[in-house]
Amino acid sequence: MKFRALMLCSSVAFIALSPAAHAQLSTPETKIVATVDAEYERSVALLERLVNQNSGTMNFAGVKTVGDMMRAELEPLGFKVEWVDMAKAGRAGHLIATKPGKNGAKKLLLISHLDTVFEADSPFQKFVRNGDEAVGPGAGDDKGGMVVIVSALRAMKAAGTLKDAAIEIHMTGDEEDSGDPIQVTRAPLIAAGKAADVALDFEGLSIENGKDMGVISRRSSNSWKLEVSGVTGHSSLIFDSTYGDGAAFELARILHRFRTELPEPNLTFNVGLMAAGQETSLDADSVRISAKGKTNIIPGIALARGDFRTLSEEQSARVREKMLAIVATSAPKTSAKITFDQGGYPAMAPTDGNKALLARLNIVNRDLGLAEQVPLDPLKRGAGDISFVANDVDGLVGLGAFSTGDHAPGETVDLASIKRQAKRAAILMTRLTHGK
16 A cells, blocks of 8 residues: 555554643644634535535436535635546546645545435425534535535645645545446546545544544445246145245245354345245346235245445455355255346455554544544444545545434534534644645
């Protein structure tokens, strides 16, 4: 990985985080804090405008409009902004903003997304504020994250630390429902990861038991389809040597073996959709299933769709092999086939480099008077775009605003979290840029 020089030996990290080594904020960093606080209402107003513009993944015009709104924020800060059309992957596109820094500056990759899960026909459309909280579609995921980016960059500019920073920002337009093939729609991000030294993901902050958590890993997301066939006939003949077990029982047997034989640390797997009958089929998007049959007919076909999530690509490969081996052994007069989608999200493993980067963030926390962020259990964080660059660059997740109820009507963002997240991000980027 590019930024392994970031890694700190344990003794240095201990000294840096000890109370005796307490450091004060520099004059520019003090200016950063003051600017974020002073522009709080401006940040909230930007969030309101973004939320009130629908940008469900399939609302291509809406996603592009939100991209234009972000262009208007980033160009005045010195970024060159381009729109990368993704019609070839069946999606709107991505906003990419770049700013060269001084020679030798660490190259920082900032990641967020323009789209939400709430499409144009959703009844949940408006931003409603109640003090330091607000309800709205995508208010936290991930429009709050985009506002944190803007707030942090504006503070850096006011403090004079932005001019030297080398930053590339990727705001994808299909994080919630990625285009196909995913290798095409994530190609620009993957290329940026190979050139970067640090990746910072501005999806939502994780809080557990009232404490802000650090996120140094995310699990993968892999989808699978299981197809089982059997001999159909009158139900009175099931288990007969001619008709065998039927497709439904065989599907159930295989799924039971998954449940009992696959479990291992950091793995979860799920059956999200299933059916069996005389006739069974999936729709073109593989999100709806239909079946036809009678109680007195042995089902000749059974289908199931599901996913599994792992903490490393090695674990993903191992789980696939186990599933293939289970499916290869069939009950009498049945056969089965399992296939794995090519459009999954890879894992972001908890590498030493990611741990070292969190250590640096915790020095920032100390100097801001904030509590240390300990690593979040990866079982509690889903897949995300940063995983596509995780094999090439060290990274952190969760630098966006804190929110609850994501992906459902009533999604609520903690507006005050924008301030502390922007301060953390701006000072971390400043220190990475200036080698502190």
